[in-house]
Amino acid sequence: xxxxxxxxxxxxxxxxxxxxxxxxxxxxxxxxxxxxxxxxxxxxxxxxxxxxxxxxxxxxxxxxxxxxxxxxxxxxxxxxxxxxxxxxxxxxxxxxxxxxxxxxxxxxxxxxxxxxxxxxxxxxxxxxxxxxxxxxxxxxxxxxx
Numbered sequence: 001x002x003x004x005x006x007x008x009x010x011x012x013x014x015x016x017x018x019x020x021x022x023x024x025x026x027x028x029x030x031x032x033x034x035x036x037x038x039x040x041x042x043x044x045x046x047x048x049x050x051x052x053x054x055x056x057x058x059x060x061x062x063x064x065x066x067x068x069x070x071x072x073x074x075x076x077x078x079x080x081x082x083x084x085x086x087x088x089x090x091x092x093x094x095x096x097x098x099x100x101x102x103x104x105x106x107x108x109x110x111x112x113x114x115x116x117x118x119x120x121x122x123x124x125x126x127x128x129x130x131x132x133x134x135x136x137x138x139x140x141x142x143x144x145x
Contacts, residue, residue, distance in 0.1 A: 009069050010053040013037065017047035029076075036075040039105050043068035074112045087131030096142040114138050 004012070016033045019026050026034060037047065046053060046068045053069070078094065085091040098107035118134040 006057055006069070007054055009073055010057070011050065013069055013072055014047050014050040014053055017044065021048075032079055033072065033076055036072050036079070039075075040068065040072065043072065071112075074115060075108055078108050078111050078115065087135060089135045090131075090138070093135050093138040093142065097138055100142045110141050111138055114141070 013033060016026065016030045017037055018024075019030065020034045020037065037043065081087070082091045082094050094107060094111055097110060098104040101107045101110070114134055114137040117137065118129050118131075121133070122129040
């Protein structure tokens with residue numbers, strides 16, 4: 001299983017942003033990442049300077065600001081989960097939430113909270129992530145206002 005470092009993730013998103021800005025051809029995963037980058041213009045300055053992005057790894061995090069690389073990684077993860085329907089049922093749950101919100105981007109942000117909860121619970125308990133609890137949480141959101 002591929003496990004990129006934080007530096008690898010930053011290089012990837014900065015590279016995608018640069019390719020998009022210059023009109024270079026991209027691989028399928030880069031096109032998908034580029035679509036999420038386009039949805040977040042507030043991150044473009046962070047993505048435009050790879051050296052600064054890598055230098056930030058050596059500094060304490062800013063708890064008042066969303067980490068753009070983590071945020072975009074979560075969008076990409078959710079997109080990939082939906083494309084292969086893993087865990088089984090996540091595609092339908094996300095589609096229901098997106099239809100309910102009439103906005104895939106907003107739905108993804110809600111799914112991120114569910115994904116974060118699942119990962120936190122897994123780390124806290126020392127057990128594998130509970131995919132069914134994750135899907136159930138997304139489905140609950142799809143039935144709430």
